[in-house]
Amino acid sequence: MRLMLVWLCLLSPEVAFAQQVQLKGLFGTSAMLEIDGHQRLLKSGQKSPEGVQLIEANTRYARVKIDGREQKLTLDAPVASSYAETRRAEVRLMPDSRGHYNTSAWINGRSVPVLVDTGATNISLNYPTARRLGLNLERARPVQVATANGMVRAYKLRLDSVTIGGIALTNVDATVHADDFPRITLLGNSFLSRVDMEQQGGVLILRARN
Structure with a gap:
């Protein structure tokens, strides 16, 4: 043994x-x-x-x-x-029936359901969610982003804070789409690239960096 x-x-x-x-x-x-x-x-x-x-x-x-x-x-x-x-603060996420990882995040102090998406460059929100969070799009930079439905209008801005469990980050880049896409906020690499990630037995573990 x-x-x-x-x-x-x-x-x-x-x-x-x-x-x-x-x-x-x-x-x-x-x-x-x-x-x-x-x-x-x-x-x-x-x-x-x-x-x-x-x-x-x-x-x-x-x-x-x-x-x-x-x-x-x-x-x-x-x-x-x-x-x-x-x-270090740690968050463990179980996959849903489709293998996706969902959780809740606090964005600028307000709770928002999010979906982990390593293919998204930034945290991506739809326009109604941005309005509910009180984001000021007048100061955001207009951009064109590619989606499954082609090029759409969007805005790039920086979120003051994003917190998941005990992991809290500040000044996180985000993209706000001008319509109701995506239906659920995508937790993209502007957040994920600033934490440590690993999978254990299907569980996704996010850890804050020192």
Whole structure:
């Protein structure tokens, strides 16, 4: 049985300490962990006396939580994480039945449903949504953009703030279409290129950059 050693360095304003967590084995929905020298066989959902909680386990990995921060442990390769990495704001998105990732964003302080679209250059909004958000198109730059229906009139501007979960960005480029397209606001690369993205088992993970 392969072993994996993972150091989780957890720092707080009052105390700085390191906790050693070692994945010893995976047994269905249970995992054998060695925590600071003590072996603990935990079932999914259980917490050890040291405060390490096993969120889930399967034949491929175990996911644990320490001090409110999650860490995925696998038997294939060691994964080292530090406080600087795990403390970054993170959003996990599940795909819908069509494989699309939908969530809610706060744009200039107002909630808007959005669809993740890596093919969109900017955040793209339709005109009614822009009006509801109170965006001033008089100061926006008129442009022509290509759509499935041909070239259409649009406006380019910069959003003061875009927040998803705990990830908050300022001065994000956006394109406002002069009609009711797109039906749902597209979360394009003007936002996505400024965060770290990865997929784990179909789940899309967005992480704020330091």
